[in-house]
Amino acid sequence: MELFAVPDLPEVKPGDDLAALVGARVDLAPDDVVCVASTVVSKAEGRVKTLDDFPAGPRAREIAARLEALAGEEKDPRFAQAVLEESTELLMEAPFLLTETRFGHVSVNAGIDRSNVPGGDLLLLPKRPSESAERLRGGLDADRVVVTDTCGRPFRHGQRGVAIGWAGLPASRDWRGERDRDGRELTATVESVVDELAAASNLVAGEGAGGTPVTVVRDFDFGDHAGSDELFRDVESDFVRQALRGWRYEG
Structure with a gap:
């Protein structure tokens, strides 16, 4: 091979x-x-998305606040909102977000990437x-x-x-x-x-x-x-x- x-x-x-x-x-x-x-x-x-595409709701703000307290560094609730919207189940919400994606894959942060994303803040996994x-x-x-x-x-x-x-x-x-x-x-x-x-x-x-x-x-x-x-x-x-x-x- x-x-x-x-x-x-x-x-x-x-x-x-x-x-x-x-x-x-x-x-x-x-x-x-x-x-x-x-x-x-x-x-x-x-x-490719921006953080502004995901206005944070109450659940996302709650999750971000807890992660911020644990990590001692600022966490953007809009990112938590993106993770929630890309997931069907939140399996862990601390000390990191472990989720099931909409096509069945279990990964940290719904597999959302924040590196090498020209023109945006976030790169979501393919939908299907x-x-x-x-x-x-x-x-x-x-x-x-x-x-x-x-x-x-x-x-x-x-x-x-x-x-x-x-x-x-x-x-x-x-x-x-x-x-x-x-x-x-x-x-x-x-x-x-x-x-x-x-x-x-x-x-x-x-x-x-x-x-x-x-x-x-x-x-x-x-x-x-x-x-x-x-x-x-x-x-x-x-x-x-x-x-x-x-x-x-x-x-």
Whole structure:
């Protein structure tokens, strides 16, 4: 398997044809997986906003005041309002905001970015990333597209790439019912392939000012396995989320 970054992409602006910008800079082969950072997808889709787009309501002001008291630094309630409007559930409100986005992804601050946002204060995640991936797939005439983001992980330091949208391949490779090396049947192993591709892509894409937002994964073989599009846990099977619903930060 080979991974390489798509070179020389310009700064993406609202309304840009992202597929055309990428397609002009790379010749895709059959079965390539194109991994695209959500930042450029959001920029092309006009998800650049200012804080003034989110007048703070009472709940946002309350949240900001508590975070300000905990952190000892000023917190803008308009940012809290943006997080609330981009979320379906606020899982934690202190010492940081952990939310579920409208498409099911759980992340800090609803995945809103405040760096590298020309013309605005905030960059929101794509509204429906898998639909974005499908549009890019059609525009690029590509077999497979993954929209990626970076986020932290419980119990570990640091961030890594994850998939938030995908098209042309299943989200997961299901090994249940197959056998291990000793002949025992696998009963629980479901491999999150799109997350693994996103993480591998992030190693090539890099971070910061030198980062490149689009990479190509070549010669990835899904194999002869069952596939599944289940990536985000539902509440009934997410025991961590259930526990968080009854927990309050007292620091």
